[in-house]
Every structure is written in C-alpha cells, then in structure tokens.
Amino acid sequence: MRTYNTDQLIRYSKVFLMAYISFFGLLVMYSNLTDYASNYEYVGHILSMDTTQINENIRYRAIESPMMHHRIYWFIITMESIYTAYCLVGTYHLYRSINDSAAEFHEAKKYSITGLLIAIFIYYVCLQSIGVEWFDMDTSQAWNAKDWARHIVDFILPVLIFITLKNER
Numbered sequence: 614m615r616t617y618n619t620d621q622l623i624r625y626s627k628v629f630l631m632a633y634i635s636f637f638g639l640l641v642m643y644s645n646l647t648d649y650a651s652n653y654e655y656v657g658h659i660l661s662m663d664t665t666q667i668n669e670n671i672r673y674r675a676i677e678s679p680m681m682h683h684r685i686y687w688f689i690i691t692m693e694s695i696y697t698a699y700c701l702v703g704t705y706h707l708y709r710s711i712n713d714s715a716a717e718f719h720e721a722k723k724y725s726i727t728g729l730l731i732a733i734f735i736y737y738v739c740l741q742s743i744g745v746e747w748f749d750m751d752t753s754q755a756w757n758a759k760d761w762a763r764h765i766v767d768f769i770l771p772v773l774i775f776i777t778l779k780n781e782r
Contacts, residue, residue, distance in 0.1 A: 620782050624711050624718060630772045631704040631725050634732070637765075638697030645690045656689070657682040658756040659748050666752040674747055692735050699728030715781045722776055729773040736762040736769070 617625065645652050658664050660682050662675040676682070703725030710721035740762035744750040751759045 621711075624707070624781055627722075627725075627776055628704060628707045628711065630775065631700055631707060631728075634729070634769065634772060635697060635700040635704050638693060638700055638728075638732070641693050642690070642697055645693065653682065653686050655756055655758070656686040658753065659744055659750050659758075660685060662748055664753040664756050665749040668749065671749060674749075689735065689739065692731060692739075696728045696731035696735065699724050699731060701728075703728050715779070718781050719779050725776050726773065729769055729776065732769050733766060733773070736765045741766065 657679065660676040662672065676685070703722070706721040706724055707718070710718045713721070740750075740758055744762070745759050750757055
C-alpha cells in the first residue's frame with residue numbers, strides 16, 4: 614500500500630474537491646438540458662413573481678415576458694456550462710501538476726479558481742442576491758431556491774479558499 618505525506622494529501626484533496634464540484638456541475642447541466650421544461654417553469658415563476666407575497670411596492674420588478682424567461686434561463690445554463698468547463702479543466706490541470714513544484718502547482722489553480730468564482734456568481738449573486746432581494750423569491754412557498762443555493766455556496770466558498778491557499782511545498 615502506498616503512503617502519502619501530508620503535502621501530497623493536500624494536493625490530492627484539492628484535485629478531488631474540484632472533481633466533486635465538476636461532477637455537481639455536470640449533473641446540473643444534464644438536468645437543465647434534459648428537463649428544460651420544469652426548470653424553465655421555476656425560472657418563469659421567480660421572474661414573474663406570481664407566487665410571491667403580493668407587495669404592490671415591488672411588483673414593477675416582475676418580468677412577465679416568456680421570451681425574457683427563456684433568455685435569462687439560457688444565460689443561467691450558459692454560465693453553469695462555463696463554470697463546469699472551467700472546473701473540469703481546472704481539475705485536469707491540478708491533477709497534471711500533482712508532482713510538480715509548489716510554484717507550478719499553484720499556477721495550475723487558475724482554471725479552478727475561475728470556475729469557482731463563476732459558480733459563486735450564479736448561486737450567490739444570481740439566485741441569492743437577485744432572486745431573493747430583487748424578485749422576492751424567499752416569500753414563494755413553491756418556487757424558493759434560497760436554501761438550495763445557500764448550501765451550494767456553503768460548499769463552494771470554503772473550497773475556493775482552500776484551493777487558493779498556497780500551502781503546498
């Protein structure tokens with residue numbers, strides 16, 4: 614049985630964490646493309662604000678155009694595809710550099726960091742900030758992804774911090 618020192622385990626853990634996030638991204642992409650209708654329905658309800666608490670002071674924010682719902686949904690799918698691609702390439706670069714010098718391994722993190730930042734943009738900025746604060750998503754009983762998005766950010770943000778740390782020797 615091969616034994617690893619702590620430095621090697623740290624490098625491998627970064628590769629595995631990126632692989633986990635890449636796998637999640639692939640599942641999300643697959644779901645969005647193979648079950649477009651139900652996910653589109655979700656986006657439509659949030660943008661239309663038709664299932665949120667009636668607050669006439671913010672109803673002007675609603676986007677009721679189905680064409681805009683499709684465009685915004687395709688923007689989300691595109692961003693999810695981009696972050697997944699960056700994370701996959703990042704995983705590959707980290708794995709390829711697993712035995713390189715600390716400086717080379719650290720430089721191999723660029724794609725991973727970019728992918729993770731895009732993922733945080735989607736799940737924090739788009740869903741938690743815009744969805745909750747602008748479209749009042751958290752008041753919808755049926756179409757509320759605030760907690761789902763928070764759980765994703767709660768995983769991705771610590772991974773981003775861990776990946777960026779230059780603790781390899």
